[in-house]
Amino acid sequence: MPFELTILGSSSATPTYNRHPTAQVLNIRERFFLIDCGEGTQTQLVRYKLKYNRISHVFISHLHGDHYLGLMGLLSTMHLQGRTNELHLFAQQELMDIIELQLRLSQTILRYNLIFHPVKNYTGTLIHEDEDVTVWTIVLNHRVPCTGFLFREKPKPRKLLISKMQQFNIPFKHFAGIKNGSDYEDDFGKVIKNKDLTISSGLPRSYAFCSDTLFNEQLADEVKNVDLLYHEATFMHDLVDRAKATFHSTCIEAATIAKNATVGKLIIGHFSARYKNLSPLLSEAKTVFENTELALEGNKFIVAEKQETI
């Protein structure tokens, strides 16, 4: 089952060199989460063949335009294309003021149900849960209230070893319990351990999205051991003072978080318009954390199924 991140945009506020502002789509087991929605996101979705109507949840990190100005157009296009399935939107309360004002002035009543979930600025708050996924907030430190998002796959039921079900003649009614980790006790009181009856379906995978933020060492605790970490890296480290002044991070700082959190892979993005060639940014981050990649538009980052080590 997929766990796949597609980058739709990676520029900071000024779009340049054909880089679009921040937007990403995370597909966890065929649930599609849109994360930030800079201007032009709807055309980027078309470009990368991601269907609008598969998106069920939208998460907006903060109310700087390069992270949300594409949302109104996307909501409107979903409406015009006849969407009927509900859409969940997670953002700060005030985004709903912006949306409602614009809907009112354009005299639009959306055909679908837009369910708004106001996000407050608390660490580690569970804001979404379904049968496959939980989503938690991550507090960031930017010029305006800003939230990251941590997506965690839920543990999946273990796979039954059919040969063992037959060998021990286990009745069907016990299968669900065994899938969920129970041992089996037969009619004579003999216990067979779950690990002898099943194999893992894969360990839960995780993705942390850390949007615009000042470097904050404690962040590593919040994103500890995630498989995939996106952390903004607006500047190279020679401009660390500029990063501090604008509440942004450098490549070295992003990589330091990745290293301290022992993540699987780091993706850096939100590149300043001053950088045409991004190779030096990647090289700089790799000096601290080798498994780093650039958030280039159209790139897909796939987290493979992970098996338990025995």
Place this chain on the structure above:
Amino acid sequence: MPFELTILGSSSATPTYNRHPTAQVLNIRERFFLIDCGEGTQTQLVRYKLKYNRISHVFISHLHGDHYLGLMGLLSTMHLQGRTNELHLFAQQELMDIIELQLRLSQTILRYNLIFHPVKNYTGTLIHEDEDVTVWTIVLNHRVPCTGFLFREKPKPRKLLISKMQQFNIPFKHFAGIKNGSDYEDDFGKVIKNKDLTISSGLPRSYAFCSDTLFNEQLADEVKNVDLLYHEATFMHDLVDRAKATFHSTCIEAATIAKNATVGKLIIGHFSARYKNLSPLLSEAKTVFENTELALEGNKFIVAEKQETI
């Protein structure tokens, strides 16, 4: 001196087939007017090498997203790029509510002076005048308040015939008056007609932008004899009922306005997403008004200097 229209977008509300929503730049004698500003206008400006900072005036026809959702990003980018020269914005009052809310929530104070001119829905109101150009509103009939804009070049001073200045020994102090059309009377009371001393610098040129509107025959009077007319043509005429229901026009209707107004050239645009191939729309319009062209992105429409016929 240029009188040149560049098309940046020509789709209706749903962006498709790489067509962007409405936006145009009109260059009149090196004054740059941005007309409507759909999502992605800032990247379209870059694509067609039109510098943000040369734009001095922005005109927004109405508050449907495909005509203004690119404005907030453009205003923000101008700010981030250090613009200091003032920007004039002409639109319905409520657009300023949208802008101010978003500026407040992003804690942005623009570095340049954004001068807002609320546009009301009256016919033929002069809303802008400078030494070269006047701009007038045109009432349109859409689902929400909607205004077109009529740009008229002012008459230019006539050019002096230097040989005649010498022949009649005309003192320099009279030159300004003669340029502005005065005859010359010499010391003996002999009058020399202006037309024998000057030639025309070209007749004033004009452009009418008729954004989303239901067909309205009276519109032809408002745009009588303009050199260039943009009129929306969302549908082909077999969908005239759909056009009526959505307060839009067909190709036949746009061309009928052009014919009745005896304009120089008609440009049709705002094409429905249902049309991938636009040739049939052009052919249909041409059955009524031959000198029609499509508003294709990147196309420039140049109105040449026009001399008086003698």
